[in-house]
Amino acid sequence: xxxxxxxxxxxxxxxxxxxxxxxxxxxxxxxxxxxxxxxxxxxxxxxxxxxxxxxxxxxxxxxxxxxxxxxxxxxxxxxxxxxxxxxxxxxxxxxxxxxxxxxxxxxxxxxxxxxxxxxxxxxxxxxxxxxxxxxxxxxxxxxxxxxxxxxxxxxxxxxxxxxxxxxxxxxxxxx
Numbered sequence: 824x825x826x827x828x829x830x831x832x833x834x835x836x837x838x839x840x841x842x843x844x845x846x847x848x849x850x851x852x853x854x855x856x857x858x859x860x861x862x863x864x865x866x867x868x869x870x871x872x873x874x875x876x877x878x879x880x881x882x883x884x885x886x887x888x889x890x891x892x893x894x895x896x897x898x899x900x901x902x903x904x905x906x907x908x909x910x911x912x913x914x915x916x917x918x919x920x921x922x923x924x925x926x927x928x929x930x931x932x933x934x935x936x937x938x939x940x941x942x943x944x945x946x947x948x949x950x951x952x953x954x955x956x957x958x959x960x961x962x963x964x965x966x967x968x969x970x971x972x973x974x975x976x977x978x979x980x981x982x983x984x985x986x987x988x989x990x991x992x993x994x995x996x997x998x
Contacts, residue, residue: 834965835972840870841898843967846887848880848904851945857952858903858938861960869968871898881906881917881939885924892933898974899934899967903960905948906941914941934970938963 843866849855859875866873874897878887881904888900902925908914918941925937938959942948951959 832965832969834865834869835968837870837972837975840872841866841968841971842896843871843873843899843901843964844888844891844895844897845873845875845901845903845964846884846891847875847877848884848939849877850880851905851907851948854905854940854948854952855903857949857954858905858940858960858963861952861954861958861962862901862903862936862938862964864954865961865964866901866968871968873901880904881921884921884939885928888925888933888935889928892928899936899971901936901938901960901963901967903938903963904940905952906939907945907948908943929970932974934967934974936963936965936967936970 843862845859845862847855847859863873863875876887876891878884884902884904888902891897891900902921904921906914906917906921918939921939922937922941925935925939929935940948940951940959942951951957954961
């Protein structure tokens, strides 16, 4: 449905800007760079900060997010990369398994925006990655921001999701 308009939620606001880890698989470097630029701009517009880490491929993105969620202090995560259909069923495996793993991490309570593009060709990837176009990197960051806002709202004041430096400084464990 070309030209259809899509409803977008208003950008959430935060008393304290969230700290976001962007995990990107830069196999298609130009596409990855555009996705990261869109994600960074969206997080910055919400008053947050970002760190970026690169991994070899889309299958490694959920593993890196899971490791960071256990070992570091992030409010949320943005998964970015691009998988273009090839001649084998490897495309299906990468798309399905990376998406499933990210969903399972989300169900554990981690705020993750999934911006791994799964496309048929480079033209589709370029259209979706373009910051001035579909801006799927910005959309993935917006999804993570909305989930962080929900976690903060539902967690009440002073309660955070995941590891926090305050809890760890007291020698406790995160809830």
